[in-house]
Amino acid sequence: MYPFKGDEDYPRDQWYVAGWQNEIGRSLKARTILGEPIVLYRTAEGLPVAMNARCPHRGFPLSRGDLIGDAIQCGYHGFTFGASGQCIRIPSQAEIPKNYRSRTYPVAERWHFLWIWMGNGDLADPNLIPDPMSDIVDHANWCVTVGGVEELKGRYQLLHDNLLDLSHITFLHADTIGSPRVAATPVSIETLHDRIIANRLVEGEHLEHSGLGKAMSIKGPVDRKQSQQFFPPSLHTTGAEFVSSSRGGVDPGRSFGTLRVFHGVTPCTPTTTHYFWGFARNFAAADQAINENVRQVIMNTIAQDKAGIEAVEAMLSNYGNPSREISAKVDRVAMQGRRYVQDQIRAERRPRMA
Amino acid sequence: MYPFKGDEDYPRDQWYVAGWQNEIGRSLKARTILGEPIVLYRTAEGLPVAMNARCPHRGFPLSRGDLIGDAIQCGYHGFTFGASGQCIRIPSQAEIPKNYRSRTYPVAERWHFLWIWMGNGDLADPNLIPDPMSDIVDHANWCVTVGGVEELKGRYQLLHDNLLDLSHITFLHADTIGSPRVAATPVSIETLHDRIIANRLVEGEHLEHSGLGKAMSIKGPVDRKQSQQFFPPSLHTTGAEFVSSSRGGVDPGRSFGTLRVFHGVTPCTPTTTHYFWGFARNFAAADQAINENVRQVIMNTIAQDKAGIEAVEAMLSNYGNPSREISAKVDRVAMQGRRYVQDQIRAERRPRMA
Amino acid sequence: MYPFKGDEDYPRDQWYVAGWQNEIGRSLKARTILGEPIVLYRTAEGLPVAMNARCPHRGFPLSRGDLIGDAIQCGYHGFTFGASGQCIRIPSQAEIPKNYRSRTYPVAERWHFLWIWMGNGDLADPNLIPDPMSDIVDHANWCVTVGGVEELKGRYQLLHDNLLDLSHITFLHADTIGSPRVAATPVSIETLHDRIIANRLVEGEHLEHSGLGKAMSIKGPVDRKQSQQFFPPSLHTTGAEFVSSSRGGVDPGRSFGTLRVFHGVTPCTPTTTHYFWGFARNFAAADQAINENVRQVIMNTIAQDKAGIEAVEAMLSNYGNPSREISAKVDRVAMQGRRYVQDQIRAERRPRMA
Ligand code: FES
Ligand code: FES
Ligand code: FES
Structure with missing residues (x-):
């Protein structure tokens, strides 16, 4: 389906974010992931469990049942x-056939997230889970x-x-994190086997009066050293360091800090998506008030992305796929x-070698 | 469609409950039955009429018209x-072609219900209508x-x-008519040509504190003599006699009475159902207050069934048919x-002998 | 689709009403026309523009963008x-390929309406636009x-x-513009190459107590000289002159005035329709209070038509197409x-001669 030419939907032999670690506890949480009904919980010991939520008996949602022990x-x-x-247990009889079971899925906890593997469980290697902070030296x-x-309400x-x-930052986020210069700044791109890295150096921006600039106490013109990573198909980081500009900046070269936003992208149904977001920063770590300011800016930004994506999805559902699409560099x-x-989807469809 | 393997929907050459007798009067009542739009009313003489509600002229719903005479x-x-x-009558002309008509359906009044025959009218024999009280001697x-x-919002x-x-009584109805013992008690089954009969003897239950027990003034342990009949495809009775238990019961063998619930099951659309319910009892017939207590218990129970069935239907519509289903004895x-x-559906599809 | 036997939906090589002239100005107006997303606006000079509203880049609705200059x-x-x-303009690069464009549609302003041509633009001749007042001599x-x-919520x-x-005036509009006599009065019909004309002479109606009669200050029995034109596929006029009846009328032959209602019919999606309505009258032109009275009567009438049409559409969507349809003269x-x-639809499907 769009934007793919064929009927590709989503890769299955991949780790996806099933939830924030702190969302999952000793109660049953229902979540649709890759079109399947999943129930998430923890055992008494604290181990996370992901089970298919359709009761194999008559199809009642297990997420509406009771957690009794584990x-x-x-x-x-x-x-x-x-x-x-x-x-x-089958209340009306003592014997229980061995094949009476509900499917469970490999899960792993890494970096604040609970990850799930929806495809062939034999391939579920936790070492494949990306760490969005792996490149940070001084944690x-x-x-x-x-x-x-x-x-x-939009496809992942x-x-x-x-x-x-x-480049959409300049327009969709004009009043939150945007500035006119971002879109006009060229982007560099680096492709690794497991990720795509893209960078921009946006020079001499004035952000003093933007929500972001205020939250970061930015003064004078700054250079935005924008960097992002995409770990396909499920995780992005975006962010930037803001450095006082060599062209007229207050104390040129001084860093106002780096902000990194995490984006866990998990298909819910073919046309809806769970969007997990969080952030980290390397300035004023002890200042809790800044958290709220930054969070507010990011929440407003994400609300704009949500509205934008849902507007595009509505165009697709109301008017079908576009007959053609133009692109820029x-x-x-x-x-x-x-x-x-x-490629991930296609690789799954090829017969595997023995 | 599920739970059938093939494309079977519903039997048509059968009597279904179209309404309670007292629902149908001198006004037009719209009801969708087996996917067809039906308008129900009574003539001035009181005879019930069931007509296809799509005006054969330009398709306006006749149920939004006026009843003028009959x-x-x-x-x-x-x-x-x-x-x-x-x-x-055609307001703009005098002549009316003979074949200008809307389809009407055979109807019959039996046991508080108005019954309708949606299939081949030639086969509509009122003697086939089941009577849910036929086995009661002392009315x-x-x-x-x-x-x-x-x-x-679920298929019939x-x-x-x-x-x-x-066995679902123990779980879905834990706080209304259930008790832990029901599910654990074996069921006996008898199949007749026109019905299925199933019975359970649930021994030594404590129902004093349940809504049902209070409504029936049950004291001490009782045996629940559960019995049910299914007249496929449209009517069920369920119910039980509650008898003071021989094991520690107050006045062992004394009956606290029998309750019988009626369930008229009429497909509305392929995935929705009209559920007609009523009840009878053989105790304290003169005590009108008991009606309200029993009705309240049954209403709460039916609300739980509705929620449960709609949860299963939602699983089917959101996630498709189950790939397999496990069953117990x-x-x-x-x-x-x-x-x-x-079998009823398949029999209709076989060519009839001349 | 119904009422057509085949898969015909709507003619495209035709002028349709895209909006009232006064609806379209210096802001972006979204409207779905013949299943396509259209954005309407005027240039600084006042010229109307109709553009496909799906951004050819990534499909965002252009109607949610900004009008900057033209x-x-x-x-x-x-x-x-x-x-x-x-x-x-592409913010991230200087060169813009020539074929980067969004489709625009021929438009024309005629008689208070902005008209749009959704089909083959080469055929868009503004002389084909119908004028619902062309037969009026003394404007x-x-x-x-x-x-x-x-x-x-109904197909056009x-x-x-x-x-x-x-004839539906007598029934659907019994309490607004109807009277018992309309349906019973024969209609004459005249078919021209570009329109259908139909007339009725409804004699001796009593409209004093109807909303219409009051708005027009009608006294005593009148003859309703009903006349209508249909310019397929997009415009109707309906209306009547009300003349004091020769049978007992006050001042027989005196005209209480003529009312003409305009109906622009524009398919939105295959099962929804934009219904543009307005009216003209030749009496008490200077009396603004009458506008409001007449408008109220017409609005109520149109609300009844809307409810009626939506009821028929609901029958089609809930119960499928009718198996047959009866018709009167x-x-x-x-x-x-x-x-x-x-015929308009079929003509478009025939290969054109070179
Ligand atoms: S549906 Fe879960 S136990 Fe029956
Ligand atoms: S639709 Fe019923 S009379 Fe025309
Ligand atoms: S979607 Fe319009 S510019 Fe990208």
Whole structure:
């Protein structure tokens, strides 16, 4: 489906964010992931569990059952499924066939997220999970803040397209994090086997009166050293260091700090997406008030992205796929991103060697 | 469609409940039955009429017209159709072709219900209409109370599945009519040519503090003699006699009374259902206050069934049909019920002998 | 689709009302026309522009962008399209390929309406636009009042059917503009190459107590000289002169005035319609209070038509197409109207001669 030429939907043999770690606890949480109904919880020991939420008996949602010890008791006829998915109780009979089970999915906790593997479990290697802070050397200076999750009424690729063409900052985010110069600044792109890196150096911006500039106490013209990483198909980082400009800046070369935003992109249904977002910063880590200011700017920005993506999805659902699409040079990054994801889908469809 | 393997929807050459007798009077009532728009009313003489509600002129709903005498005058251009469905007036001309008519359906009044035959009218024999009280000898002791009609956002077979596996009482109805013992008690099953009968003897239950127990003034442990009948595809009775238990009961063997609930199951659209329910009891027939108590318990119970069935239907519509389904021995009754209904559908599809 | 036998939807090589002239100005107005997203505005000079509203870059709705001079700047990444549809700015690069453009549509302003041509632009001859007042000789006596636009949840052909069978006035509009006599009065029909004309002479009506009669200060019995024109596929006029009846009228032969209602019928999606309505009258042109009275009567009437058409559309969407349809002699006008529109659609599908 769009933007792919064929019927590609989403890669399955990949790690996706199933939730923030702190969302999942000793109660049953329902979430649709890659079109499947999932119920998430933790055992008494604290281990995370992801189980298919359709009761294999008569299809009642297990997420509406009861967590009894480490097992889920279905709310309809009481069939009970342990953390492995195996049925451990049928109220009306003693014997329980071995194949009475609900599917469970590999999960792993990494970097504030609970990750899930929806495809072939044999391939679920936790080492493949990306770490959005792996390139940070001095973690001590950094403050990490978990944001939230937005439910987008739009296909996940529209969010990738959005994040990979940051020229939109100038327009869609004119009054939050934007400035006229961003779109006009050339972008450099580097493609690694597992990620795409893109950078911009936006020189001499005036951000004093923007929400972002105020939250970061920016004074005078600054250079925005924008950098982003895409770990296809599920995670992005975007962000920038703001440095006092050599052209007329207050104390040229002084850094006002670096901000990094995390974007977990998890397909919900073919046309809806879970959008997990959080951020980290390396300035004033002890100042809790700044968290709220930065969070407010990012929330407003994300609300604009959500509205923009949903407007594009509405065009697709109301008027069908576009007959053609024009692109600019700046779109190389997003086109590259599409290619990575499409290749992941196609690789799954090829027969595997023995 | 699910739960049938093929494309079976519903049997048509069968009597279905179109309404409670007291719902149908001298005004036009619209109801969708087996996917067709029906308008129901009574003639001045009191005879019930069921007519296709799509005006054969330009498709305006006749149910929004006016009942003039025994005829319906369409609210758009005034074409008028008598109780036989024949067009009897065209405002703009005198002649009325004989074949200008709306389809009418055989109807019959039996046991508080208005029944309708949606299929081949030649086969509509009122003797086929089931009587849910036919096995009661001493009618004098019984008090019958008409309940209501719920509109389920779920396919009718989910309601049959629900009613034919009463082990769900322990879980879905834990706080209304349930008790832990019901699900654990074996069920016996008897299949006749026109019905399925199933029974349970649930021994030594404590119901004093349940809504049901209070409504029936139950004291001490009781045996629940549960019995149910399914007249496929349209009517169920469920119910039980509550008898003071031989194991520690107050006055062992004394009956606290029998309660019988009626369930008229009428497909509305392929995925929605009209659920007509009422009840009868053989105790304290003169005590009107008990009606309200029992009705409240049953209404709460039915609200739980509605929520449960709609949750299953939502799983089907959101996630498609299940790839497989596991069943327990207790499911024999419901599986038998599915088979009866599926056979009715298949029989209609076979060419009839001349 | 219904009422056509085949898959015909709507003629495209035709002029349709895109809006009232006074709706379109120096802001961006979104409107779906014949299933396509259109954005409407005026240049600084006042010339109307109709552009496809899907941004050819990544599909954001141009109607949510900014009008900058005579061009639209997309709200997502700032690509900018001039009034001709040509892309005139890409913020991230200097060169703009010639074929970067959004489609624009021929438009023309005639008789209070902005007209649009959605099909092959080479055929868009403004001389083909119908003028609903062309047969009026003495324009000085007439007062024209722009009404409004209703969004109908019904396919456009149901509105044509409605307008071309005015026998519905007696029933659907019994309490607004109707009277018992209209439906019973024969209609005469005249078919020209570009229009259908139909007339009725309804004699001796009593309208004193109707909303219409009061708004027109009608006294005593009148003859309603009903006349209508259909310019397929997009415009109707309906109306009547009310003349004091020769049978008992006050001052027989005296005219209480003529009222003419305009109906612009523009398909929105295959099952929804923009319904533009306005009216003109030749009495008391200077009396502004009468405008409001007449407008109120017409608004109520149109609300009834809307409800009626939406009820028919709901029957089609809930129950599918009718298996058959009966018609009366009075339906000749509407059947003729269907034929004109169907012929327009079919003509477009025939290969054109070189
Ligand atoms: S549906 Fe879950 S136990 Fe029956
Ligand atoms: S639609 Fe019923 S009379 Fe015309
Ligand atoms: S979608 Fe319009 S400029 Fe990108």
